[in-house]
Amino acid sequence: MKRLGRDIVFDYLRDLGVEYIFGVPGTNEIPLIDATSEPDSGVAYIPCLHENIAMGAAMGYAWASGKPGIVELHVTPGAGHGVGNLYNAYKSHVPLVVICAQQHSDLLVQEPVLASDLVRTAGQYTKWAYEVRCAEELPLVLQRAFKEALTPPMRPVFLSIPWNFTLAEVEQGPPHVTRVGRHFIGDAQAVAHAAELLAAARTPILIAGDGVGAADAWAELERLAELLGAPVYNEPMSSYMNYPNHLYHWQGELPQNPQGIQETFKGHDVALLCGYNAQAHVFVYRYSQGPLIPLEVTQLYLHDDAWEIGKNAYGEAAILGDIKATLPVLCERIAGDARRDAAAAGARAVELRRRHERRLDALDEHAQTRSARPGDELPRGEDVAIALGRLQDEMPAPLTLVDEAISDQEAFHQYVRFDTPSSYLNAQGGSLGMSMPASIGLKLAAAGARTIVNTVGDGTSLFYPHSWWTIRKFDVAVLYIVTNNREYKTLQLGRELIEGTYHWKPAGDAWYLRLREPPVSFVGLAASFGVAGSLVARLDELEDRLREGLAAVAAGNPFVVEVLTDSSLDPGGLAVRTSAPAAGAGASEEHARFRRLGPP
Numbered sequence: 217m218k219r220l221g222r223d224i225v226f227d228y229l230r231d232l233g234v235e236y237i238f239g240v241p242g243t244n245e246i247p248l249i250d251a252t253s254e255p256d257s258g259v260a261y262i263p264c265l266h267e268n269i270a271m272g273a274a275m276g277y278a279w280a281s282g283k284p285g286i287v288e289l290h291v292t293p294g295a296g297h298g299v300g301n302l303y304n305a306y307k308s309h310v311p312l313v314v315i316c317a318q319q320h321s322d323l324l325v326q327e328p329v330l331a332s333d334l335v336r337t338a339g340q341y342t343k344w345a346y347e348v349r350c351a352e353e354l355p356l357v358l359q360r361a362f363k364e365a366l367t368p369p370m371r372p373v374f375l376s377i378p379w380n381f382t383l384a385e386v387e388q389g390p391p392h393v394t395r396v397g398r399h400f401i402g403d404a405q406a407v408a409h410a411a412e413l414l415a416a417a418r419t420p421i422l423i424a425g426d427g428v429g430a431a432d433a434w435a436e437l438e439r440l441a442e443l444l445g446a447p448v449y450n451e452p453m454s455s456y457m458n459y460p461n462h463l464y465h466w467q468g469e470l471p472q473n474p475q476g477i478q479e480t481f482k483g484h485d486v487a488l489l490c491g492y493n494a495q496a497h498v499f500v501y502r503y504s505q506g507p508l509i510p511l512e513v514t515q516l517y518l519h520d521d522a523w524e525i526g527k528n529a530y531g532e533a534a535i536l537g538d539i540k541a542t543l544p545v546l547c548e549r550i551a552g553d554a555r556r557d558a559a560a561a562g563a564r565a566v567e568l569r570r571r572h573e574r575r576l577d578a579l580d581e582h583a584q585t586r587s588a589r590p591g592d593e594l595p596r597g598e599d600v601a602i603a604l605g606r607l608q609d610e611m612p613a614p615l616t617l618v619d620e621a622i623s624d625q626e627a628f629h630q631y632v633r634f635d636t637p638s639s640y641l642n643a644q645g646g647s648l649g650m651s652m653p654a655s656i657g658l659k660l661a662a663a664g665a666r667t668i669v670n671t672v673g674d675g676t677s678l679f680y681p682h683s684w685w686t687i688r689k690f691d692v693a694v695l696y697i698v699t700n701n702r703e704y705k706t707l708q709l710g711r712e713l714i715e716g717t718y719h720w721k722p723a724g725d726a727w728y729l730r731l732r733e734p735p736v737s738f739v740g741l742a743a744s745f746g747v748a749g750s751l752v753a754r755l756d757e758l759e760d761r762l763r764e765g766l767a768a769v770a771a772g773n774p775f776v777v778e779v780l781t782d783s784s785l786d787p788g789g790l791a792v793r794t795s796a797p798a799a800g801a802g803a804s805e806e807h808a809r810f811r812r813l814g815p816p
Contacts, residue, residue, distance in 0.1 A: 220247075220382070224355055227388070232283055234284065239287060239289065271301035274305075285310065289314060306371050308455040308643055310370070312365065321380055322380075355391070369524075403537070422437065423488070425490060425491035438459075452494045454642065457634040461630070468630070472499065474500070485514060495527055517534045591755055652680050660692065668695070669695045684776075693773055739751045
């Protein structure tokens with residue numbers, strides 16, 4: 217049967233159950249986009265105002281649906297604009313299929329306007345990148361692209377398709393995508409060796425990487441932690457909540473500095489690095505300081521991505537296998553191993569429970585202390601986390617938090633409850649501007665099953681505020697909480713880290729890290745796109761404004777809550793409901809104070 221090339225694309229999307237394609241229209245893409253208007257398309261086109269927004273929205277859809285996110289880009293500028301979130305998707309192992317409409321195939325050799333080597337532009341952040349050579353290749357290439365995107369290790373795939381091929385008639389067979397079974401159990405010998413080492417360990421430690429969250433393997437890792445009486449740390453800047461943050465084994469994320477990582481592993485003899493991707497997520501490092509994981513720690517690996525196994529250090533046992541399928545086999549071997557000291561594991565568990573109770577008491581005391589402050593004080597990022605945690609039981613559907621309030625992430629980890637690995641989402645790549653776009657795809661995929669909240673800093677919000685155009689156009693009901701300190705707070709902390717590590721002082725004032733002049737009203741900016749919102753400049757109105765926002769999204773409307781979080785700010789001139797805040801402690805002091813409440 218002969219079909220137009222563009223129709224073949226949608227035949228494969230229907231086979232996968234994909235409901236949306238995200239993109240930015242260009243002339244080359246008109247035939248492809250027009251196909252969504254066909255009565256039997258089954259796929260809706262979601263236009264965005266920037267390719268990186270489309271890329272982020274597709275990431276959110278893939279996270280929430282378990283299907284590949286589909287992105288349409290416009291030639292070279294589109295490929296370039298989408299690289300930031302393509303990189304995030306690559307680092308976070310998100311399955312995307314990116315279709316870039318190349319210039320007419322007969323014209324390419326003449327270097328027409330906007331044309332370039334698109335595969336070279338995008339290829340380094342993909343699992344497979346290819347430019348279609350003739351229209352007849354389309355069925356083969358599309359089937360391979362979707363198969364590769366959905367086969368572990370999952371990552372983006374990029375296709376450059378000369379636009380004239382989308383209108384060519386092509387002979388096509390059944391548009392089915394090969395589904396490679398994911399749940400393969402690791403090599404029995406490697407599993408047995410790892411079990412022996414863990415059973416005999418005196419002070420084991422578990423690191424839960426994004427492979428755990430992606431595999432939905434909470435219960436399986438919890439069973440292992442119970443057997444060993446071992447603490448569990450999330451890898452730094454996790455894309456998921458890789459271990460339940462309400463369980464006593466959970467110790468938060470690994471620090472993002474060499475000394476902190478080394479101190480965490482100190483005293484442990486065996487470490488299982490399970491689905492561990494972010495193995496060097498630090499900002500400064502000197503070889504003279506020694507390896508991030510001390511050499512005396514025996515390292516074991518389990519992952520479905522061979523590249524991440526033993527990537528930076530020798531693994532005494534290395535298991536290539538599906539994490540959810542392999543962990544139960546590993547646990548059974550450990551449970552039956554005579555070398556496991558059940559009494560010692562129990563004693564370790566008792567100490568972890570005591571530590572957990574102390575942490576909860578400290579967090580509760582800290583929350584009460586903050587709530588007792590004068591109501592006219594300015595809130596901080598941690599106040600937002602505390603308030604959001606208190607309001608969870610009032611939400612009409614379980615919370616999914618897509619978090620890019622980077623300097624306040626620890627507070628959200630501590631005070632907000634998460635019921636699945638994907639109820640907390642972040643981009644491990646660290647390229648700013650993921651969360652606002654991702655919220656689009658998350659809500660479209662989740663519909664009313666989840667309450668989608670996006671926490672985002674002011675600096676990051678300014679990357680893609682035009683996400684709100686798409687949000688309003690399709691009434692994507694997301695609550696946006698913009699923590700506004702009118703500076704790049706994370707970069708301020710980074711500057712302090714550089715100063716402390718290298719004993720260096722900047723030559724001048726770091727004015728370039730502040731965003732105070734001219735001041736930006738995010739409530740006003742959202743309003744220009746038709747999205748309602750409220751500004752919070754007092755602690756005593758924070759919960760009421762968040763309730764207002766949650767009520768709006770429950771009614772099917774997006775809403776923005778802008779929270780001023782720097783006591784030196786004057787909200788004059790903005791639409792503030794209350795008087796200006798009283799002076800209080802600086803943000804750096806507050807951040808340092810809260811960090812001391814983290815896990816030991």
